[in-house]
Amino acid sequence: AQSVTQLDSQVPVFEEAPVELRCNYSSSVSVYLFWYVQYPNQGLQLLLKYLSGSTLVESINGFEAEFNKSQTSFHLRKPSVHISDTAEYFCAVSPYSSASKIIFGSGTRLSIRP
Amino acid sequence: DTAVSQTPKYLVTQMGNDKSIKCEQNLGHDTMYWYKQDSKKFLKIMFSYNNKELIINETVPNRFSPKSPDKAHLNLHINSLELGDSAVYFCASSQLRQAGELFFGEGSRLTVL
Numbered sequence: 171a172q173s174v175t176q177l178d179s180q181v182p183v184f185e186e187a188p189v190e191l192r193c194n195y196s197s198s199v200s201v202y203l204f205w206y207v208q209y210p211n212q213g214l215q216l217l218l219k220y221l222s223g224s225t226l227v228e229s230i231n232g233f234e235a236e237f238n239k240s241q242t243s244f245h246l247r248k249p250s251v252h253i254s255d256t257a258e259y260f261c262a263v264s265p266y267s268s269a270s271k272i273i274f275g276s277g278t279r280l281s282i283r284p
Numbered sequence: 285d286t287a288v289s290q291t292p293k294y295l296v297t298q299m300g301n302d303k304s305i306k307c308e309q310n311l312g313h314d315t316m317y318w319y320k321q322d323s324k325k326f327l328k329i330m331f332s333y334n335n336k337e338l339i340i341n342e343t344v345p346n347r348f349s350p351k352s353p354d355k356a357h358l359n360l361h362i363n364s365l366e367l368g369d370s371a372v373y374f375c376a377s378s379q380l381r382q383a384g385e386l387f388f389g390e391g392s393r394l395t396v397l
Contacts, residue, residue: 213391
């Protein structure tokens, strides 16, 4: 079985400051890794994903995440946040053998202060 | 055109009633899902269908019954509603071979009084 732990339920930061949202996972098999974002009153949207290859993956809006196999982590970072980044962020995993079974972490609420 | 659409967006009902939520996707995907998001934002998979066939059936009370008339539609019927069923229910779709790339609807907020 797989599980995902997001260590921070809330992360408040000032606008233009850097941010890191932490994600650790547990799995006895190889997994795909994802970050999803949920803006208020909306469904989730895929932000970025790691399937294979380079361990550093990037999104189109400046976020990046690095897969660290030894630490079983997939932390999300952004060097300078904007007010519009205010949202709930979910880390997720799915096993190679059952890619449709996507397990989500409990979410981290990112709130940006002007 | 909304890619994944759910109706209704809001549902307020009494305990013991039966209700349905409908979901449609126009992305041509072969797999659809129901997720439940509780008041703490925790998101849990309930069911998944691939080409109308049930492939994921998590530990969910049998008061919940999904139905997929075709691969573009996945409905959720809930019998004998309980207070603990209050949540936001999200429908999602994906192409099975495109691992993990789910497209979500906007959610249906169910409140059981």
